[in-house]
Amino acid sequence: MDKVHFPVLHREVLDALKIKKDGVYVDATLGPGGHSELILRKLDSRGKIIGIDKDIKAIEFAAKRFSDSRVILRRGSFKDMGNILLEEGISEVDGILFDLGISMIQMKDAERGFSFSSDKRLDMRMDITQALSAWDIVNNYSEKELNRILREYGEERNSRKIARLIVKNRERSPINTCSELSKIVESIYRKRGKIHPATRTFQALRIEVNKELENLNAGLYASENLLKESGRLCVISYHSLEDRIVKQFIANKVREGVFRKITRKPMTASLEEIKINPASRSAKLRVAEKI
Ligand SMILES: C[S@@+](CC[C@H](N)C(=O)[O-])C[C@H]1O[C@@H](n2cnc3c(N)ncnc32)[C@H](O)[C@@H]1O
Missing domain, CATH: 3.40.50.150 (Vaccinia Virus protein VP39)
Structure with a gap:
């Protein structure tokens, strides 16, 4: 096999x-x-x-x-x-x-930007010829849209907080890499559970990028x-x-x-x-x- x-x-x-x-x-x-x-x-x-x-x-x-x-x-x-x-x-x-x-x-190829530990650009496109990537969503979607995606596609309880934090961070400089985004999400969780705190955020972005x-x-x-x-x-x-x-x-x-x-x-x-x-x-x- x-x-x-x-x-x-x-x-x-x-x-x-x-x-x-x-x-x-x-x-x-x-x-x-x-x-x-x-x-x-x-x-x-x-x-x-x-x-x-x-x-x-x-x-x-x-x-x-x-x-x-x-x-x-x-x-x-x-x-x-x-x-x-x-x-x-x-x-x-x-x-x-x-x-x-x-x-x-796809998951293991850091360049594809699917994994939270990767220091490569946020991407997550299955079809690399498509224009929309996770970078565009994280850096351009409104706080309201980010909140909706995180809540609906990530079933993330802290969607509002995370959306607000993303917007606050990107005002200083764009959020470029997967690890930058994971750290932002991690920062709102005091305790780490069994799954990585950024799992739901990454799931939501992947679903939105690839429709x-x-x-x-x-x-x-x-x-x-x-x-x-x-x-x-x-x-x-x-x-x-x-x-x-x-x-x-x-x-x-x-x-x-x-x-x-x-x-x-x-x-x-x-x-x-x-x-x-x-x-x-x-x-x-x-x-x-x-x-
Ligand atoms: C879990 S993998 C499939 C693994 C495969 N069954 C195997 O055993 O090797 C899912 C694949 O589906 C592709 N995929 C996801 N959404 C798709 C879509 N809408 N149309 C075509 N392929 C898609 C992904 O690019 C990925 O390569």
Whole structure:
């Protein structure tokens, strides 16, 4: 298995997708291709995987990993999955996987500005061709907007205080790096809990930079139209805002008679998996089947 990234809930995902040897599968969040590789091993020469990622570096990494004509790699957002597949001459598929969030490769690359300890510029763009970065938000959004983002996307109780402090600090000079921002957030907490005090702030900024919740909604609706009858939708989410969107989408579609629920409760990682891959700790897998 890949040393850089161990695919989260990989056994559960492979089971849930009910892979057919000659099936066509979409890996809507390709990343370094961990899940795709496992799916590929189950396909024969007639099968196909379409791997999509916003991040050109993920596509380049995967292009080196897979020299296989059954794998199609496309840079783009999963919200545009319908058009991407149409351009490839594909109108329906047997399964779609979303493994949301960022990959360990993105997280560990200090230049990408995702991690709080990095002394690199605040960035957090998954798609490096996009204009808006975390720097723009931190240095240009109004106090009111910062407060809203921190509260809604970070579920941060101290959103008001943090927004005020950000504005106060940037009046002196711009807040340039991830570590500068973490220190500002840390300064309002007297005690440190189990998680880093800047975790919620960074989550909020990442969601705003990458429009993650809007994209997730659009991606789920796109998948509804692409799945064949009995096709499986598998979504791994990592925080409650994402999970709520997935849960509500599936519940609505079950009510409309479009999907059948496969997981009553989301599947989570075993203690054994969490020990090997701590990032799997917060993972929740929900599965639905197209009727
Ligand atoms: C957790 S990683 C996926 C890891 C992958 N499943 C594996 O096992 O190697 C999530 C990936 O999704 C990509 N991503 C996030 N939002 C996206 C979107 N709207 N469209 C396409 N890719 C997206 C990120 O750039 C990242 O590479």
